[in-house]
Amino acid sequence: MKTILIVDDEQKIREVLSSYLVHAGYRTLEAGTGKEALDIHRKEAVDFIILDLMLPDYSGEEVCREIRRQSAVPILMLTAKVEERHRLEGLSIGADDYVIKPFSPREIVARVQAILRRSANDLLAERISYNDGDLVVDTRTKTVCKAGQPVHLTPIEYRLIQILARNPGRPFSRGELVEKLFGLDYSGDERTIDQHIKNLRNKVETDPKKPTYLQTVFGVGYRFEGGRS
Known part of the structure; x- marks a missing residue:
């Protein structure tokens, strides 16, 4: 049974989400502050985190950054901030997805199920090396290495590079991805x-500003380029 950590300072929101998630077959843990969330994450085997941005002690961004230093556990952020820059900031520090308040509990359950399902699926059953070993994607060990060094990716980032690397040269639209x-x-x-x-x-x-592998296809989306070795 997967364990979901719900982090929100509003008890009612925690209770409602917990009820829906338990009904969907998950075990839930609750935290009302950032400190409680970090303590639980250190002590418990958590499979997914639902994280509110507005907490009474630490901000959700601070909690997300700290968790990302230790773990690639999927994180779904809850936010009342509707501006695009706030959502992009959450994604840039390692969140896998976001939902704007107010939300439907059923939508949260659907998002959790989708992210966990896709995190569990292997798109590649092989070790693929590009440009004489400069970049290696290995789903047997679920690792990515750059220049011989392991790269820490979130579950969504890992899934995304698998999709693109499996189809080198093929343009993918944002909608497809x-x-x-x-x-x-x-x-x-x-x-x-x-x-x-x-x-x-x-x-x-x-050089992220001059990408070799993850290239923009203007008017379409993105494609992966790289010679297999």
């Missing part, structure tokens, strides 16, 4: 993909 990552029922902004690509470039490209 959203569907493969989040499913047909995803109702968020397709531009979410841009931030995930930016994060990936910062991690796997020698």
Whole structure:
């Protein structure tokens, strides 16, 4: 049974989400502050985190950054901030998805299920090396290495590079990538993909401003380029 950590300072929200998630077959843990969330994450085997941005002690961004230093556990952010820059900031520090308040508990359950399902699926059953070993994607160990060094990726980033690397040279639209990552029922902004690509470039490209692997196809989306070795 997967364990979901719900982090929100509003007890009613925690209780409602917990009820829906338990009904969907998950075990839930609750935290009302950032400190409680970090303590639980250190002590418990958590499979997914639902994280509110507005907490009474630490901000959700601070909690997300700290968790990302230790773990690639999927994180879904809850935010009342509707501006695009706030959503992009959350994605840039390692969140896998976001939902704007007010929200439907059923939507939260659907997002959790979709992210966990896609995180568990292997798109590649092989070790693929590019440009004489400069970049290696290995799903047997679920690792990515750049210049011989392991690269720490979030589950969504890992899934995204698998999709692209499996189809070198093929352009993918943002809509296609959203569907493969989040499913047909995803109702968020397709531009979410841009931030995930930016994060990936910062991690796997020698010069993120002049990407070798993750290339923009203007008017379409993105494609992966790289000679297999």
